[in-house]
Amino acid sequence: MKSSLLVIVARFCLYLSVLSCIASIWNVATAEQYKIGVVDAMEVLEQSPQAEQMATELRMEFEERNREIIDMQRLVTDLNERLTNDTLNMNETEVARLDRELYVKGRELQRMEDQYKEDLSFRRNEILTALQDEIIEAIEIVSEQNQFDIVLTGGVNWASSKINMTPLVIEYLKNKLKK
Secondary structure: OHHHHHHHHHHHHHHHHHHHHHHHHHHHOOOOOOOEEEOOHHHHHHHOHHHHHHHHHHHHHHHHHHHHHHHHHHHHHHHHHHHHHHHHHOOHHHHHHHHHHHHHHHHHHHHHHHHHHHHHHHHHHHHHHHHHHHHHHHHHHHHHHOOOOEEEOOOOOOOOOOOEOHHHHHHHHHHHHHO
16 A cells, blocks of 8 residues: 555655646746745655545455455365365365365455455545545645745755645644544
């Protein structure tokens, strides 16, 4: 989950930084002073209570299916051990039946695991998209409330605390969740 989350957040940050750079280049031509803010989107994503809440919801949503897969894994392991250990005490028909049952259950387990991974990935991406939208909205609202002219969210190696508005965005998200 972390690696796909990082890829999505990286794309999100790159997109916002490009837009921010275009806006700043356009505005450099004028002699006015601008209030610039910087947001570490990764930090917002990691520290927002919404991310924790969504991770918990995802875990709970897939908990039953995960247990079913674990039970099926145990069954396949037990069948395999039985086939390995008890073959000498069985006739050919019993061995063939047990071998076939192991094959069928193994394929069923593989299908369950594949479907689980696919569904989990799809659902995780849905949740991350919703979370990114919520973070973008929070950045926009906090920017307007604090009258920032330009807000950069990516491509910044360092920013002073004077222009770092990450804590403001995190606090906004925390307060929003409490409501």
